[in-house]
Amino acid sequence: SISYNKGAAVLRMLSEFLTEPVFAQGLSSYLNTFAFKNTVYTDLWDHLQQAVDNTPGLDIPRSVSEIMNRWTLQMGFPVVTVDTRTGTVTQKHFLLDPDSVVGRPSQFNYTWFIPIKWMKNGVDQQQYWLLDKTDTHSSMRVSGEEWVLANTNVSGFFRVNYDLDNWGRLLSQLNTNHQVLSVINRAQIIDDAFSLARAKLINTTLALRTTTYLSRERDYIPWESALRNLDNYVLIFDRTEVYGALQAYLKKQIKPLFEHFRTLTANWTRVPTGHSDQYNQINALRIACGVGVEGCRELIKSWYRQWMENPDHNQIHPNLKSTVYCNAIAFGGVEEWDFAWRMFQTASLASEASRLRSAMACTKTPWLLNRYLEYTLDPTKIRKQDSISTIQYIARNVVGMPLAWNFVRARWSYIFEQYGQGSFSFTNLISGITMRFSTEFELQELKRFKEDNLHVGFGSATLALEQAIEKTTANIKWVNENKAEVFKWFIKETT
Incomplete structure (x- = not known):
């Protein structure tokens, strides 16, 4: 990779x-x-x-x-920091975990020759080469309302950080006229900010501020960048009091995009012509239904109901099937789930069967999820090669996660015997179930699971288990450092 x-x-x-x-x-x-x-x-x-x-x-x-x-001969890539107050430009090896120790020395001492394409106030400037750890480029010194953006069109393989004043001016530009910046640079600002925050190079709330302009954003790439990063916040906080405020913020930001696609598709009767618009329509529906934008769930349920009434004639557009199936089952009951199961059993296309298998894990009904977990170990119901990924789908569901964790712990000997030898997907089982773990209690459960099953073994999941313990420890630390501040920020943005 x-x-x-x-x-x-x-x-x-x-x-x-x-x-x-x-x-x-x-x-x-x-x-x-x-x-x-x-x-x-x-x-x-x-x-x-x-x-x-x-x-x-x-x-x-x-x-x-x-x-x-x-x-090519050094690990990783650099982060370039531009201080627009002085024109100072510096580079250092970018480490997502600031506490990690780089054990492999580099003959180049982890410095790079970096080509920096950049602009000032929306005007492209002459390319600049950073050849040392630190340099001064006087043209990058600005004042007043001027701003600098480095790595235009993300042509270079590095992240970019700025002094706080320049960050503020860039965010102001996004909130006043975001189209001055290219689509890919808008996505870059968001992605760089969240990665820099995770590396503790900037404050977490500064990263969150890069998303405030999204209520005016209609392009796919910036939205995809934001949603991938915010998904980590959802996973960490969707079982805590923070989630209510986070959900309200997402609802406020996604609603204009949902309405945009309602208009663009003539009330959902047409397919957007642009390829990226087709992708972004999926994002708009998925998030809008998830956070309760008015009209979204009713729309999804009506499409699914039409299919239930005429199983031989599925009018749901292929682009939207995964989103529609998942949300209709999530907000439906046993009737919707059982219909999906019948369609899964008779599906002639592997892609359709895969969509349905994933969607059935979206239900919020615990007994249906527990029944589905039992199905995963019955080869007459779920193919053996699909069992592990199906358990992962269930664990992705906030209701299904503790059920999947209990299920795997209770049946570890059998699961390991049946699936632990030579299965490529087996290594993903532990990481898939534990990705939300962020409390001391969950860390102790994970360690106890390791101790209780040393005699059974973990096979190809051995490294994944160690990484899960490390990641849970890191999550606990991150929550302790950021939860209060993040909660306060989301409340402020939605009141």
Whole structure:
């Protein structure tokens, strides 16, 4: 995963600072030279360097290999901090856990040659290279209402932090006219802020403030960035008093998006033409129904009811099936669940069966969830290869989580015997069930589970269990440090 994701990101960055024609020229030369042969990574750098040398006017501060070796031969990536009061620019190795210790030394001392594309007040500036841990770039010093945004279009593989004044001006820009910033940079500001807060480089409430403009946002990528980050808050707080205020905040932010798609689709009778709009319609319905936006649940239930009345003619659009099935079952009862079970048993398409299997875990009725858990260990009802993921789906449900945890603990010997040998999904079982754990009591339960089953073993889930204990410990610490402040912020934003 790291090889593919990081590899793609650094190659995109390389293409950006070389320019695409030069990158394509070097890549073409490399592919033609080594067609049907083996290569090493330095061969690619050599051919790209030849393309640079053959391009008059293209100036990079170091050779391609010197620049890229720092990105490919070091773990992770940097966070760049821009202080707009002084023009000081610094870099350091970004660590999501500030208490973690990097055990592997780097020949480059975890410094990178960083190409920084940036803008000032919405106007693109000349690219700047950060070649040391600290430098001063006087053009980045601003005053008054001016703001700086680094890493435009997220062309570089690094996160960006700013002084508090510049953060404030960027957030002010988002709240007055967010379209001055590109869609991807709006998503970047949100994602960087939440990651920086988790790394304790900025305050948690500053990260939350990046989402206040979303009531005016209609594009998919910023919403997806926000929802992925806020999902962690939902998982941590959906069993606490914070959730009421969090839910009210999400309702306030998502309602305009829900109404936007109601209009765009002519009251849900048409499919949005844009691909990203189709994705964002799913977000709008999923969140709006989850937080109780007026009209959403009734809409979902009416679509599902029409299908129940005519099982051979499902008019629910394929894009929306997962969302509709889950919410209709969540807000329905045994009749809706049993209908889904019958459709699951007769489904001829694997994708449809998978959607229904996931959706049946959405019910809020405990006895239905317990019955479904029993089904997971019956191969005549749930295929053996689907058992572990089905338990995970149930654990994702706030009502199902404690039921799944009790179920797995009570039957660990059998589950381990049947599924623990060579199952790729088995490692996800513990992490899937314990992702909400954030109390001292849950930590002690986890440790007791480990002690009680040492004689049975954990197989491929051994590392996952240790990581679950570490993550629960980290969650407890995070809640203790942030809960009161986060609760206060959500209340302030919704009153």
